[in-house]
Each structure stands twice: as C-alpha cells, then as structure tokens.
Amino acid sequence: MDMSRRAKCTIVALTIVVCLLLPHPCASDGDQLAVGEKLSAGQPLVSDGGAFALGFFSPDSARPARQYLGIWYNSIPGPRTVVWVANREAPATDPTLALSNDSSTLVLSDADGRVLWASTGGIAGVNSSSPLPAVLENDGNLVLRSPNGTVVWQSFDHPTDTFVPGMKTWLNHRTHEGNRIVSWKSPGDPAPGSFSYGLDPSNSQQQLIWNGTRPYWRTPVWTGSAVTTYYLGAGTVVYTTVVDTEEEITVRFTVSEGAAPTRYVLTSSGSFQLLSWNGTASAWATLQSWPSTDCSTYGHCGAYGYCDILAAPAPAACRCLDGFEPANAAEWSAGGFGQGCRRKDQLPPCGDGGEEEGFVAMAGMKVPDRFLVEEGGNRSAEECAASCAGNCSCAAYAYANLQSSSAKGEVRRCLVWAGDLVDAMMLGAQWAATADTLYLRVPLAAASTGRKTSKIALKVAVPVLAGILLLTSIFFVWFCRFRDNKRKTESQKKLIPGSTNTSTEIGKGDHTGDLEFPSIRLADIVAATGNFSKTFMIGRGGFGKVYKATLDSGQVVAVKRLSKDSDQGAEEFKNEAILIAKLQHRNLVRLLGCCTEGAEKLLIYEYLPNKGLDTILFDNARRSVLDWPTRLGIIKGVARGLLYLHQDSRLTVIHRDLKASNVLLDAEMRPKIADFGMAKIFCDDQVNANTRRVVGTYGYIAPEYSAEGVFSVKSDVYSFGVLLLEIVSGVRISSSDGIMDFPSLIVYAWHLWSEGKADELLDPSMAGTCSQDEALLCIHVGLLCVEDDPSRRPLMSSVVSILENGSASSLSLPTPNQPAYLETMEEKKSDLDNTRNTMALTVLQGR
Numbered sequence: 005m006d007m008s009r010r011a012k013c014t015i016v017a018l019t020i021v022v023c024l025l026l027p028h029p030c031a032s033d034g035d036q037l038a039v040g041e042k043l044s045a046g047q048p049l050v051s052d053g054g055a056f057a058l059g060f061f062s063p064d065s066a067r068p069a070r071q072y073l074g075i076w077y078n079s080i081p082g083p084r085t086v087v088w089v090a091n092r093e094a095p096a097t098d099p100t101l102a103l104s105n106d107s108s109t110l111v112l113s114d115a116d117g118r119v120l121w122a123s124t125g126g127i128a129g130v131n132s133s134s135p136l137p138a139v140l141e142n143d144g145n146l147v148l149r150s151p152n153g154t155v156v157w158q159s160f161d162h163p164t165d166t167f168v169p170g171m172k173t174w175l176n177h178r179t180h181e182g183n184r185i186v187s188w189k190s191p192g193d194p195a196p197g198s199f200s201y202g203l204d205p206s207n208s209q210q211q212l213i214w215n216g217t218r219p220y221w222r223t224p225v226w227t228g229s230a231v232t233t234y235y236l237g238a239g240t241v242v243y244t245t246v247v248d249t250e251e252e253i254t255v256r257f258t259v260s261e262g263a264a265p266t267r268y269v270l271t272s273s274g275s276f277q278l279l280s281w282n283g284t285a286s287a288w289a290t291l292q293s294w295p296s297t298d299c300s301t302y303g304h305c306g307a308y309g310y311c312d313i314l315a316a317p318a319p320a321a322c323r324c325l326d327g328f329e330p331a332n333a334a335e336w337s338a339g340g341f342g343q344g345c346r347r348k349d350q351l352p353p354c355g356d357g358g359e360e361e362g363f364v365a366m367a368g369m370k371v372p373d374r375f376l377v378e379e380g381g382n383r384s385a386e387e388c389a390a391s392c393a394g395n396c397s398c399a400a401y402a403y404a405n406l407q408s409s410s411a412k413g414e415v416r417r418c419l420v421w422a423g424d425l426v427d428a429m430m431l432g433a434q435w436a437a438t439a440d441t442l443y444l445r446v447p448l449a450a451a452s453t454g455r456k457t458s459k460i461a462l463k464v465a466v467p468v469l470a471g472i473l474l475l476t477s478i479f480f481v482w483f484c485r486f487r488d489n490k491r492k493t494e495s496q497k498k499l500i501p502g503s504t505n506t507s508t509e510i511g512k513g514d515h516t517g518d519l520e521f522p523s524i525r526l527a528d529i530v531a532a533t534g535n536f537s538k539t540f541m542i543g544r545g546g547f548g549k550v551y552k553a554t555l556d557s558g559q560v561v562a563v564k565r566l567s568k569d570s571d572q573g574a575e576e577f578k579n580e581a582i583l584i585a586k587l588q589h590r591n592l593v594r595l596l597g598c599c600t601e602g603a604e605k606l607l608i609y610e611y612l613p614n615k616g617l618d619t620i621l622f623d624n625a626r627r628s629v630l631d632w633p634t635r636l637g638i639i640k641g642v643a644r645g646l647l648y649l650h651q652d653s654r655l656t657v658i659h660r661d662l663k664a665s666n667v668l669l670d671a672e673m674r675p676k677i678a679d680f681g682m683a684k685i686f687c688d689d690q691v692n693a694n695t696r697r698v699v700g701t702y703g704y705i706a707p708e709y710s711a712e713g714v715f716s717v718k719s720d721v722y723s724f725g726v727l728l729l730e731i732v733s734g735v736r737i738s739s740s741d742g743i744m745d746f747p748s749l750i751v752y753a754w755h756l757w758s759e760g761k762a763d764e765l766l767d768p769s770m771a772g773t774c775s776q777d778e779a780l781l782c783i784h785v786g787l788l789c790v791e792d793d794p795s796r797r798p799l800m801s802s803v804v805s806i807l808e809n810g811s812a813s814s815l816s817l818p819t820p821n822q823p824a825y826l827e828t829m830e831e832k833k834s835d836l837d838n839t840r841n842t843m844a845l846t847v848l849q850g851r
C-alpha cells in the first residue's frame with residue numbers, strides 16, 4: 005500500500021515536472037480532454053475501464069507521417085483494430101486535437117495550425133461558463149456534453165466503417181436522411197472507399213451494401229421483429245434491436261454482458277462481417293460474412309431469377325422463379341445469368357382474362373427488391389391478394405403478419421411488385437425468421453401443370469391454404485430430417501428448418517448437434533435415490549417429484565420423476581425428451597438424459613446447488629444476498645431464456661409454469677429456468693390453443709388461461725411480469741404481507757406506479773445498491789407484462805430489447821392499464837388457498 009502510494013506520488017511529481025518543461029499546455033491523461041488541453045501523438049486517452057483508446061495512428065507503416073485520429077481496442081493485443089477515424093481524408097504530420105473554448109467542438113489541426121477536421125453536426129449554443137471535457141467512454145464512444153448533461157456530439161453518431169455494440173443505423177421516414185458506414189479505401193488507407201452500408205432510403209424496410217451508387221447486396225425485408233439474436237459460442241449473444249417510430253427507424257446492435265469484443269465491419273473489398281475476439285487464439289474470428297456467395301450478390305441471377313441457397317452442400321446456384329425459364333438457355337447453363345428468365349407461358353391479355361390467371365406460392369424467400377408497400381397498411385391476406393389480382397401491372401405480392409415490436413398490436417404488411425423481379429433468394433433455414441412467401445402471378449395454363457397454383461377465383465383461399473401447407477411441410481421436412489439426423493453431415497444439418505440461432509449454427513466447433521443423449525437405467529436411479537426415498541427428495545412440482553442423485557460416475561444430478569398422468573408412450577416420450585434436450589441456453593437448466601421403463605418416466609437434469617430463487621428471495625435472512633445488480637441480472641437472464649424458448653429455439657416452447665421456484669440459481673447467482681418443455685413432454689403442445697388441463701401456479705397464471713384455458717406465449721409473459729414484480733419487491737405473489745390493504749401485489753404495484761411512488765415498491769433489503777432508473781423501468785415492464793388483455797402484453801423480444809437498451813427505451817413505452825381481473829380472482833383465492841403451498845395446481849376444466 006505504502007509503496008504503491010509512494011510510487012504514485014513520484015509519477016505525479018514527474019508528470020508535473022515534465023509538463024512544466026513542455027512548451028504546450030499540459031496534456032491530459034486518463035479518459036478526458038478538457039478545454040485548454042491538447043492531445044498529440046503518443047499520448048492516447050484510455051477509457052475508464054481500459055477497453056478503448058483515442059489517439060493518433062498511422063495505418064500504413066510505409067508512410068508513418070500520415071497520421072489519423074482514431075479510436076481502437078485498447079484491451080486486445082497485437083495490431084491495432086481501429087473502429088473509428090476522424091480525419092479520414094486528411095492525414096497529417098504532428099497533428100493535435102483540442103476542444104473549443106465553449107467545449108462544443110473538437111478541432112484537429114496540424115503543426116501549422118490548419119484545421120483538418122472538426123466535430124460538426126453537434127448541438128450549438130452550449131453554455132460556455134462551465135465547459136465540460138470531452139470523454140472517451142468505455143464502450144468506445146467519444147462524447148461532448150453540455151453542462152445540463154445532454155449530448156452535444158458523439159462519435160457513435162458518425163460511424164466510419166465499423167459498428168461496435170451500442171452504435172446504430174437510422175433513417176428518418178420523412179426526410180429519408182440517415183447514416184451509413186463507409187468502407188476504407190484499402191487496409192492501409194482510411195479514406196472513404198466505394199462501399200457503404202445502411203438502411204434503404206426508398207423504403208426503410210431493408211438494409212443494403214452499395215458499391216458506389218449501385219446496390220451490391222441486400223438484407224431480407226424486415227419482418228417486424230423487435231429483436232433478433234445470434235447465439236455465439238461461450239454463451240455470448242448478439243442482439244439486433246429495431247425501434248420503428250413515426251419519425252424514424254433505428255437499428256442498434258448490442259451484445260450480452262461480459263461478451264468478448266464483437267463488431268460489424270464493412271471491409272474495403274465490400275464484405276460486411278460480424279467478428280468476435282477469440283482470446284485463446286488471440287485473433288478475430290469471422291462469425292458471418294455477407295454476401296456469403298457470388299450468387300447472393302445483388303441481382304446476380306438476373307430478372308426473374310433467384311439465388312438458391314438451399315442447393316447446399318452444392319454451391320448456391322441461380323434458378324428461375326416458378327413459371328419462368330432461362331431467357332437464354334445456352335448462356336444460362338454456361339453460368340451467364342445476366343439475361344435472367346422469362347415467362348414460360350404468357351399471361352392472357354389483362355382485363356378479360358381474370359379467370360385465366362392464378363398465383364403460385366414460393367415459400368422461404370428473400371423477396372425481390374423494388375417493391376411497393378401497399379398504402380393504407382394493415383391489410384388482410386385476402387385484401388392483399390385482391391389488390392394485386394385487380395391491378396394489371398402487378399406481377400407478384402407478399403403478405404406478412406409482422407411480429408409486433410411493441411404493445412401496439414399486430415401490424416400486417418402487403419408488398420406488391422410492378423416491374424421486373426430482381427434479387428430474390430431462397431433462404432436457408434438459418435434465416436427462416438426473415439423469410440417471406442412470394443405469390444407470383446401466372447397464367448392458368450401453368451397452373452394446371454403447376455404444383456401449387458390455383459384458379460384466380462380461388463385466390464382468396466390460396467394464402468390460407470399455402471400457409472397451412474407450408475407449416476405442414478416445414479414440420480414434415482424437419483421431422484424427417486430430425487429422425488435421421490445422426491447420419492447427416494454437419495453442413496446438411498444446418499438446413500433443418502427452425503434450427504435458427506442455436507449455438508450449433510455458428511460455433512462450428514460446438515458439436516451439440518451430435519448430442520449424445522444417454523438413456524439411463526432405472527435400476528441405477530433407484531439405487532442412487534434409495535428407491536425414491538424422501539431423504540433424497542429436493543422438491544416437487546406440478547409434473548412430479550424431484551430427487552437428488554449421485555451417479556456412478558460421481559456426477560450429481562437432479563432426477564425428475566414424472567407423475568403418471570401422462571398417457572404418452574415410451575418412444576414418444578423419449579423423442580420429446582431428446583427435442584427438449586436440444587434446447588440449450590445459458591439460462592435454461594440442462595436436460596442430461598432420460599429413463600423410461602414401464603410406466604416409470606424420469607428426466608435427468610444438471611444439479612444446481614443454489615436451488616430455487618424463492619428459497620433466497622422470500623427468506624428474510626438471506627434475501628440481502630440479492631443486491632440490485634444481481635436481481636437485474638436474474639430478470640434479464642430469465643427474459644433471455646424465455647425469449648429463446650418462445651422465439652429462437654426450434655420448437656416454440658411455452659413454459660406454462662414460470663415462477664420463482666422454477667428459476668434455479670447457479671453458483672454465481674445466474675438464473676436458469678427449470679421445468680420447460682413439460683407441456684411438450686405431456687404431448688400437449690399446440691401453440692395457441694384451448695386446453696382442458698390448466699397447469700400452473702396460483703398468482704402466476706394469466707387470467708385468460710385460468711378462466712378459459714387459452715394459452716399462448718403471452719401467458720408466459722404474464723407469469724414473467726409477476727415474477728419480475730416479485731424480484732423487485734421481494735414480496736411473494738401469494739402473500740398478503742407487504743402489500744398494505746391491496747388485494748394483490750399487482751394491484752399494489754399498479755397503484756404505487758400510477759401515483760408516481762413506484763420506488764416504494766422496491767425491496768428495502770437492497771437499499772443502497774439500487775439504480776432508481778433501472779428499477780423503475782423494470783417495474784414499468786412488469787406492469788405491462790401483467791396487463792389483463794394478452795394483446796397489450798409485450799412479446800419477450802420487446803422485453804429483452806427494452807431491458808438491453810435501458811432507460812432510453814422507457815419513453816416510448818405505453819402506460820400500463822389498471823388491473824381489473826383481480827377482483828374476480830380474489831374470490832377464487834380462498835378456494836385455492838389449500839393448494840397454493842403445494843407450489844402447483846391442476847385445475848380440470850369442465851369444458
């Protein structure tokens with residue numbers, strides 16, 4: 005201690021001496037540049053936390069005098085990875101950076117005082133009586149603030165060729181203004197190159213890479229999801245969140261906490277790449293790269309052609325849209341696709357041939373470019389089909405029911421095409437979530453031989469039928485593929501529809517796809533649990549009792565013995581269990597194996613020593629272990645786990661019994677959801693359906709589920725909301741303590757919220773560790789999740805997006821409605837009192 009203090013004093017003294025000796029005003033150190041200070045070569049600013057540095061660099065070792073101001077990763081070794089450059093076009097020898105007197109502008113000048121670059125586009129008229137320094141924040145953002153705290157200018161608003169987490173692309177719907185990243189000219193020259201990337205100003209529904217002014221590659225059209233996720237190895241998740249308001253659309257990328265450095269970059273050769281730092285290999289790993297093949301570059305397959313990614317493992321290849329053939333067969337087969345395709349059969353003359361036309365459906369497509377978004381929005385599938393059929397110049401349409409990005413309800417999208425259809429693509433399963441079905445107008449002559457066409461008179465039924473067919477066939481293909489999964493090669497496995505985003509897709513070395521799923525002998529379990537003796541029992545739930553067992557290998561596991569009311573056969577049970585075991589996520593408890601013998605059905609899980617969240621959260625002596633950061637981590641973790649079950653897993657699993665005791669904590673207090681997939685195991689897995697058997701726990705069951713037996717992902721959202729309010733308040737939903745005179749925790753929370761006193765809800769035992777903003781945002785989200793009307797509850801994708809983006813997103817949230825349903829539930833409560841402490845209840849509905 006003493007030594008280090010002395011050392012520090014010496015350094016300070018030395019610095020003062022050095023500064024006095026220098027002719028310039030004293031250069032800053034640390035992460036800030038104040039008015040009057042100068043930053044020059046060799047003394048970079050380092051962010052507080054050490055992740056990023058701001059300073060001068062010369063990318064071309066052959067020309068060291070060409071210096072640029074840039075931001076790079078300070079924390080990774082080896083050659084500098086520069087993520088932002090100021091004076092891209094104006095390199096200089098001996099440049100310095102200074103802050104204007106009112107601290108509103110950063111100015112870069114050379115040795116002769118010529119201004120090479122200045123931070124423009126900031127807010128003018130900053131109060132100059134108390135100027136603040138420029139700060140390099142630990143996320144790599146260089147920020148100028150006015151004394152009242154508003155951001156005057158930030159480097160994140162002016163990206164160069166890289167997106168680091170927190171940066172965004174945006175486009176104003178009205179002015180069509182937005183930002184783009186622009187590639188370097190070459191790896192040694194940061195001057196703007198010919199490639200750029202950003203939102204498409206003509207419709208804001210897709211993103212493009214341009215080569216100069218020509219499109220070079222295009223994303224699929226946005227399908228409305230508020231957040232999409234990539235699961236990388238080592239538990240890292242990359243989130244892309246989209247916020248679409250009246251004014252502008254914003255696409256932001258973030259990563260989960262503790263993730264390795266991750267960035268998107270547009271290289272000087274026009275490739276848009278997602279990279280992640282691999283500390284072991286001490287190198288950047290390229291996780292994805294677009295365009296991934298020649299075939300997928302913009303318009304490669306010509307008009308009415310499309311790129312078929314599904315041709316894999318053969319290379320992706322050009323094909324003609326259904327009803328079309330190569331315009332020049334000889335050239336086409338020689339690999340010249342420029343002339344594209346033409347109709348096999350001409351359409352009948354428009355106007356009188358209504359009965360002679362039909363639509364052919366192509367599913368799983370990235371739809372062509374140059375579409376028109378039908379005015380009036382929110383059309384039904386029938387209206388969309390009719391508007392295309394009724395317009396002679398309409399060649400195709402695509403209809404989508406967009407996933408709602410907020411609680412504002414469903415939004416439907418109708419795209420129509422009038423000109424040539426260019427740049428379509430058949431997408432691999434990896435992108436199933438972004439695919440559309442394209443309906444192409446064809447003559448009935450083609451329809452009679454075509455597989456999926458129909459008379460125009462039937463056109464209203466087409467979309468519905470096609471939808472059902474598509475679902476069925478996807479399921480069937482997937483099911484068949486799944487069956488003989490083991491025999492397939494790795495590259496083929498990537499084609500399993502719906503297997504999107506599991507860790508197997510990206511982490512190539514990760515062989516969870518070949519998961520060995522052990523069947524464990526009943527006799528061994530009987531021995532390890534003393535024939536299911538009470539001394540080994542560690543819990544019980546709606547689906548059976550749980551025992552702790554030590555296997556012969558020494559591994560400690562939790563064994564769930566399913567109650568006997570499942571009428572499923574042993575083979576089906578095992579199939580389901582294997583499916584469930586493939587759901588792997590850091591916030592889900594791992595299923596390790598299963599065992600069936602006779603009527604006995606057992607599931608073997610990993611054992612988590614910290615047990616259920618309820619055992620800590622509702623224990624007066626222990627709950628102070630859960631400070632606010634830990635609780636927020638638990639809330640976020642559960643939200644991510646649930647998002648994975650709902651959206652990103654291949655199964656769309658509804659948990660149906662989410663509650664504090666089904667959230668287990670690992671040694672680091674990270675949450676893992678237990679008991680998911682039980683509905684599947686019990687062969688009761690319709691996505692949004694009525695069920696005779698209401699399974700759940702008093703207080704956590706959504707009103708529509710307990711009253712009518714209707715369940716959906718939104719019933720899980722309700723349970724999540726309840727759990728969230730419990731975590732924030734430390735009050736059990738089934739308890740009447742701590743909620744004053746209110747009938748329930750939900751009503752109590754809502755009243756405090758509506759009176760602006762939501763902070764009174766916070767558990768006093770985490771006092772001092774609490775971030776008021778974060779906690780209030782959580783309560784707000786919780787109250788939206790427990791809305792009576794399921795359609796007003798947000799999807800888990802929105803919840804995760806809101807929690808990831810923090811209080812910045814609270815402005816756009818709707819105000820929660822007063823809970824009405826609880827009065828009626830209050831009456832039921834007394835009936836249910838007996839059962840509530842058995843943790844779960846099963847209500848047999850007389851429907």
Ligand SMILES: *[C@@H]1O[C@H](CO)[C@@H](O)[C@H](O)[C@H]1NC(C)=O
Binds near residue numbers: 105
């Ligand atoms: C900034 O302030 C310093 C000292 O007060 C002064 O010498 C200098 O001229 C000012 N610069 C500008 C651009 O106003």
Ligand SMILES: *[C@@H]1O[C@H](CO)[C@@H](O)[C@H](O)[C@H]1NC(C)=O
Binds near residue numbers: 128129130131150151
């Ligand atoms: C903060 O200051 C900036 C300029 O200094 C001004 O434009 C902005 O309106 C101020 N914001 C608030 C909330 O006072």
Ligand SMILES: *[C@@H]1O[C@H](CO)[C@@H](O)[C@H](O)[C@H]1NC(C)=O
Binds near residue numbers: 131132133134
């Ligand atoms: C500028 O800031 C100072 C101190 O924060 C304050 O006293 C003064 O009123 C402000 N001036 C203006 C014009 O906002």
Ligand SMILES: *[C@@H]1O[C@H](CO)[C@@H](O)[C@H](O)[C@H]1NC(C)=O
Binds near residue numbers: 216273274
């Ligand atoms: C980009 O455009 C330039 C000029 O039109 C062309 O020479 C170059 O080949 C294009 N690059 C790619 C990768 O297509």
Ligand SMILES: *[C@@H]1O[C@H](CO)[C@@H](O)[C@H](O)[C@H]1NC(C)=O
Binds near residue numbers: 238
């Ligand atoms: C990092 O690189 C090493 C060595 O190349 C490799 O074995 C490991 O799987 C990589 N880790 C990740 C998370 O990709």
Ligand SMILES: *[C@@H]1O[C@H](CO)[C@@H](O)[C@H](O)[C@H]1NC(C)=O
Binds near residue numbers: 376398
């Ligand atoms: C038919 O579609 C074209 C292109 O989409 C459009 O310009 C035209 O107004 C439409 N005609 C009618 C009658 O709707």
Ligand SMILES: *[C@@H]1O[C@H](CO)[C@@H](O)[C@H](O)[C@H]1NC(C)=O
Binds near residue numbers: 382412413414415416
């Ligand atoms: C779109 O239409 C559907 C069905 O009519 C309706 O439920 C939904 O609220 C509408 N959405 C908007 C944003 O108007």
